Amino acid sequence: MVDLTFLADVWAPATVVAMIVGTALGIIIGALPGLGSVVGLSICLPFTFGMDTVPSLALLLGVYCGSVYGGSISAILINSPGTPQSAATVLDGYPMALQGLAGKALGWSTASSVAGGLISCIVLIVAAPQLAHFATRFGSIEVFALILMALTCIAAVSRGSMLKGLSMGSAGIFLSLIGTDPVTGAARFTFGIQFFTAGLDLISVVIGLFAVSEAFTRLAQDGKNESVFSGVRLMLPSLSEWKGRIGNLLRSSAIGCFIGALPGTGAATAAFISYATAKQLSPRRDNFGKGEPDGVIAAESSNNAVTGSAMIPTLALGIPGDVVTAIVLSAMVVHGITPGVRLMSEHLDVVNAIFAVLVIINILMLILAFPIVRLFGKLLAIPESYVMTGVIVFSLIGAITVRGNALDGVVAVAFGVFGYALRRGGYPLAPFVIGLVLGPQFEENLRRGLLLSDGDILSFPTHSWIALVLFLVTAGLILFGPLQTLISGRFARSETARLSREP
Amino acid sequence: MKIITLAAIGVALSFSTSASAQTVEMIVPFSAGGGTDSVARVFEPGFSEALGQTTVIRNVAGASGTIGAAATADAANDGSTIGYLPIGPLAIQPSLRKTSYNADSFSYICQTTSTPVFLLEKKGSEMKSVKQWVERGKAKRIVYGSSGPGTIPHLAMAAFAATAGLKAVHLPFKGTGPAMNAMAGGEIDLFADTATVLEGNDVTALAVFAPERLKTYPDIPTMKELGYDLDFSVWQGLVAPKGLPKDLQQKYAEACQKAIATDRFKSLAEKTNTGIKYRGPDAFEAFVAENTKKNRKILAEAGLVK
Numbered sequence: 001m002v003d004l005t006f007l008a009d010v011w012a013p014a015t016v017v018a019m020i021v022g023t024a025l026g027i028i029i030g031a032l033p034g035l036g037s038v039v040g041l042s043i044c045l046p047f048t049f050g051m052d053t054v055p056s057l058a059l060l061l062g063v064y065c066g067s068v069y070g071g072s073i074s075a076i077l078i079n080s081p082g083t084p085q086s087a088a089t090v091l092d093g094y095p096m097a098l099q100g101l102a103g104k105a106l107g108w109s110t111a112s113s114v115a116g117g118l119i120s121c122i123v124l125i126v127a128a129p130q131l132a133h134f135a136t137r138f139g140s141i142e143v144f145a146l147i148l149m150a151l152t153c154i155a156a157v158s159r160g161s162m163l164k165g166l167s168m169g170s171a172g173i174f175l176s177l178i179g180t181d182p183v184t185g186a187a188r189f190t191f192g193i194q195f196f197t198a199g200l201d202l203i204s205v206v207i208g209l210f211a212v213s214e215a216f217t218r219l220a221q222d223g224k225n226e227s228v229f230s231g232v233r234l235m236l237p238s239l240s241e242w243k244g245r246i247g248n249l250l251r252s253s254a255i256g257c258f259i260g261a262l263p264g265t266g267a268a269t270a271a272f273i274s275y276a277t278a279k280q281l282s283p284r285r286d287n288f289g290k291g292e293p294d295g296v297i298a299a300e301s302s303n304n305a306v307t308g309s310a311m312i313p314t315l316a317l318g319i320p321g322d323v324v325t326a327i328v329l330s331a332m333v334v335h336g337i338t339p340g341v342r343l344m345s346e347h348l349d350v351v352n353a354i355f356a357v358l359v360i361i362n363i364l365m366l367i368l369a370f371p372i373v374r375l376f377g378k379l380l381a382i383p384e385s386y387v388m389t390g391v392i393v394f395s396l397i398g399a400i401t402v403r404g405n406a407l408d409g410v411v412a413v414a415f416g417v418f419g420y421a422l423r424r425g426g427y428p429l430a431p432f433v434i435g436l437v438l439g440p441q442f443e444e445n446l447r448r449g450l451l452l453s454d455g456d457i458l459s460f461p462t463h464s465w466i467a468l469v470l471f472l473v474t475a476g477l478i479l480f481g482p483l484q485t486l487i488s489g490r491f492a493r494s495e496t497a498r499l500s501r502e503p
Numbered sequence: 504m505k506i507i508t509l510a511a512i513g514v515a516l517s518f519s520t521s522a523s524a525q526t527v528e529m530i531v532p533f534s535a536g537g538g539t540d541s542v543a544r545v546f547e548p549g550f551s552e553a554l555g556q557t558t559v560i561r562n563v564a565g566a567s568g569t570i571g572a573a574a575t576a577d578a579a580n581d582g583s584t585i586g587y588l589p590i591g592p593l594a595i596q597p598s599l600r601k602t603s604y605n606a607d608s609f610s611y612i613c614q615t616t617s618t619p620v621f622l623l624e625k626k627g628s629e630m631k632s633v634k635q636w637v638e639r640g641k642a643k644r645i646v647y648g649s650s651g652p653g654t655i656p657h658l659a660m661a662a663f664a665a666t667a668g669l670k671a672v673h674l675p676f677k678g679t680g681p682a683m684n685a686m687a688g689g690e691i692d693l694f695a696d697t698a699t700v701l702e703g704n705d706v707t708a709l710a711v712f713a714p715e716r717l718k719t720y721p722d723i724p725t726m727k728e729l730g731y732d733l734d735f736s737v738w739q740g741l742v743a744p745k746g747l748p749k750d751l752q753q754k755y756a757e758a759c760q761k762a763i764a765t766d767r768f769k770s771l772a773e774k775t776n777t778g779i780k781y782r783g784p785d786a787f788e789a790f791v792a793e794n795t796k797k798n799r800k801i802l803a804e805a806g807l808v809k
Contacts, residue, residue: 038534046544136688140674180566180600183675184807185652187566187600194573194603198565263684313680317687319704320680323534329703330541333774403534403564448674452646452690 006352009054018059023364026066031073033398036083041327053335058357065307072109080211085267085303088275092295103235108293109300110369116301117362119253120308132316135261140448141463145470147442150273152477154431165431172435182444204399204408211395212416215388232377252298256305267306274302527558530586532571534564543587545771549762568592576604580746589739598799599653610747611788613759614740617780619713623694623706640669648682648691659695659735661805698776
């Protein structure tokens with residue numbers, strides 16, 4: 001018989017209040033550009049010192065899960081991801097909003113977020129120890145192979161010209177090199193300016209590329225178009241609309257669950273990998289980037305699937321995979337619970353309470369999403385010039401907030417100008433962001449792999465079975481496109497030849 | 504629109520960096536929620552109370568803490584800005600890269616903590632002692648991890664490898680978490696970090712990088728006992744821009760001493776296995792100068808400084 005005494009902790013009034021407040025606060029913080037999960041958690045952490053263990057964990061987990069979902073609200077409504085995790089949601093969410101389908105897009109993102117979150121809760125509850133141990137088999141070379149595979153998705157999201165897409169992806173990777181060398185600690189590509197030694201902040205760049213350049217684009221159109229935001233209401237997709245999209249949802253959630261369990265990768269990476277996979281496999285792949293719900297589903301289900309599975313290494317091995325789980329761990333330490341390998345055996349009641357709290361939070365998200373979206377809809381239902389002014393003010397404050405450095409605002413404006421130029425030139429923005437997100441992990445794992453193999457990159461595929469499989473899949477993905485073109489080209493030619501022979 | 508405007512003004516105001524005469528701004532060079540920040544946030548109430556002035560923490564993160572340290576060094580030296588800095592930006596980073604400041608750019612107020620690091624291996628390893636690892640490391644290559652180049656885990660291991668004459672490869676990770684994952688997966692053999700890391704992970708401590716055995720870990724030998732005179736700890740302290748008036752320096756130092764003696768600070772230290780260590784202005788300044796020199800020598804031996 002399972003010991004259910006932990007449920008008393010979960011249903012205690014303090015915990016219930018903590019879950020509701022935490023989740024609502026998380027969604028709002030997530031929806032404000034620049035204020036992400038880490039900021040939200042840091043704001044709440046001091047309050048947990050005076051609270052009991054379960055309510056304080058409920059507050060922090062609510063903020064965490066809420067913020068990952070909340071980022072999609074601004075991604076869809078103002079073309080600016082509220083958190084880096086929802087950078088991939090912009091790609092199809094905003095085009096949907098432009099077509100007047102903002103409520104629908106928000107519905108897809110809400111439903112997918114909740115589904116992804118719940119699926120990862122199930123994975124966490126059922127398979128945490130197994131998955132955690134499997135994840136430790138991903139060493140530097142295996143993760144390098146995984147990121148390499150993910151980078152091939154640049155090709156998948158390069159709409160129009162492949163050359164333009166690849167050059168934007170490379171530009172993103174090169175910009176990610178600015179800062180500190182991960183192996184030697186030396187400053188590089190900084191032009192001797194101290195600000196650059198910290199590297200470019202992802203959220204400032206993304207805010208500039210999407211939100212600020214959007215405002216410039218509107219400015220150039222001389223305010224002739226109607227506001228697309230007025231009276232936005234969340235509209236959940238009906239069951240029949242899910243037809244043909246469930247596979248995408250499950251696949252993307254699975255990708256999120258797995259990436260989340262790998263320490264040091266994170267939700268932004270998971271969202272882009274799922275997006276690219278969906279773009280390869282979806283029957284509606286041609287519509288990606290133009291406002292395809294499948295794109296929103298892929299991005300949002302996988303980034304929320306990370307929330308549950310990021311707790312896997314944290315709970316099963318005591319290894320915080322990222323800053324977020326590190327903060328949750330530090331809250332446990334304050335309450336006298338030593339996180340780590342013995343957590344599950346020594347504090348099973350707390351672990352069970354965490355499971356229950358995560359499930360409830362994901363359901364709460366679905367309920368709280370309605371009033372919060374209405375609130376944002378009301379805020380945005382004012383003349384476009386005001387909205388755009390607000391977007392710029394908020395975006396820049398957001399960019400500056402992340403590291404407390406005003407120069408990040410300058411970076412956002414510079415990338416706003418750059419992003420505007422790219423849009424005018426028909427260069428896709430998505431590959432650029434993917435390069436920027438994956439670049440640092442690509443480099444770090446490559447460099448560590450080279451240190452381990454004495455500089456012999458050719459030994460990478462034979463390092464382990466996992467590495468071999470990942471490299472083969474990558475090779476397959478690279479060859480698949482050209483081969484397909486080649487074969488269909490031949491077929492078309494022979495078809496033409498056959499037709500021309502026939503009288 | 505009103506709401507947006509009001510909110511914007513509210514947020515903007517919270518960013519105004521101008522400190523009034525009554526408020527002391529305390530720069531923490533890492534993000535809110537990090538290790539340094541969480542200690543600083545518990546230190547701050549006791550310090551404010553002892554000083555009788557409001558202290559506001561400002562997180563200026565980035566580039567291993569050097570951006571925040573530079574902001575501290577560049578601030579006005581009238582006591583309105585102080586910095587809560589750990590070892591990295593104070594005594595390591597200025598040797599590792601070009602920074603706009605160095606250890607001489609500050610007036611020293613006090614040291615607050617000092618936490619020694621342990622030599623760690625994966626739990627259940629067939630290697631049982633430092634001696635076995637030294638033998639293995641002389642015969643063939645061993646791999647040690649760190650939470651980044653130029654961090655204390657890196658320096659402690661680099662110094663150990665050099666002193667013991669090991670054939671060792673350094674694998675830097677972004678933070679302790681990913682490094683612990685690599686240790687669980689067998690990618691790295693050894694790691695050096697504090698008791699928090701020892702307690703939270705599936706690792707065993709082989710030795711402690713301290714001159715004497717710790718009261719809390721009486722069974723773990725010191726590196727010195729084993730024949731390697733190595734002393735490495737993670738420490739933090741309070742500094743101000745150079746030229747802080749002597750009377751203020753003394754006043755702040757006294758408040759600092761009171762702050763680390765509060766129950767609140769002591770209980771946090773106990774829970775996080777942080778060692779409390781007070782050094783006054785002169786002793787702290789001499790300690791930082793000496794520590795900088797020592798770290799610079801190790802970095803040079805590791806080939807990271809020309």
